[in-house]
């Protein structure tokens with residue numbers, strides 16, 4: 001049984017169909033990339049999975065249990081949560097307090113504080129736990145976002161552009177961290193505009209365009225897929241990066 005299964009899901013905003021009869025599955029231990037042009041429906045798909053946008057049609061199951069209709073905290077308790085696009089930390093709060101907000105899902109304040117410290121140690125931010133989030137560098141902020149997600153105790157963590165403001169070297173460090181966390185039993189779905197990063201990190205890639213899945217496959221296959229090149233990557237990319245999927 002797949003960890004996450006989405007079947008014919010539809011999300012509408014008035015007359016606009018942002019997610020259109022979308023079906024895919026994610027197996028335990030996978031890192032799956034979700035790519036597509038601006039407005040393709042990536043963030044809406046994530047919001048639908050975690051209960052922030054309502055699927056008007058279709059079925060979504062996590063570990064075989066129905067997700068549609070549940071509230072975000074109920075879905076998070078089942079083990080699926082997401083980070084927020086463009087890193088949305090409480091800047092005046094401490095790094096620790098930011099992560100406690102995630103950990104409170106699983107316990108009282110005292111246990112959440114202990115758990116948040118453990119998670120911060122795990123992502124390499126133990127030394128800055130008591131600093132205001134505003135003082136952190138962009139790569140540190142990306143780690144706090146991941147830590148906040150981890151603090152909820154996820155089986156599957158959806159990363160929404162956590163690498164957006166990073167240099168290639170900083171991205172590689174985050175890629176390394178995500179791979180280690182996968183080794184520790186967490187499954188990931190990753191939205192990222194930086195192609196090299198998402199292709200390096202992902203086992204498998206789903207491509208969205210106008211809310212529909214237009215392709216699915218290994219990074220290598222996706223980078224050569226004619227529909228994907230036309231809808232998203234562009235001919236220039238295909239020419240420059242022919243055969244290349246890693247930095």
Ligand SMILES: Nc1ncnc2c1ncn2[C@@H]1O[C@H](COP(=O)(O)OP(=O)(O)OP(=O)(O)O)[C@@H](O)[C@H]1O
Pocket residue numbers: 013016018036037038039040041042043044045
């Ligand atoms: N709350 C909303 N109300 C109305 N329309 C929305 C809402 N959120 C998203 N949309 C629309 O739904 C479509 C999908 O948007 P979404 O943000 O999911 O795309 P995306 O692939 O994440 O884009 P980006 O790469 O720019 O983040 C777009 O046409 C967008 O304008």
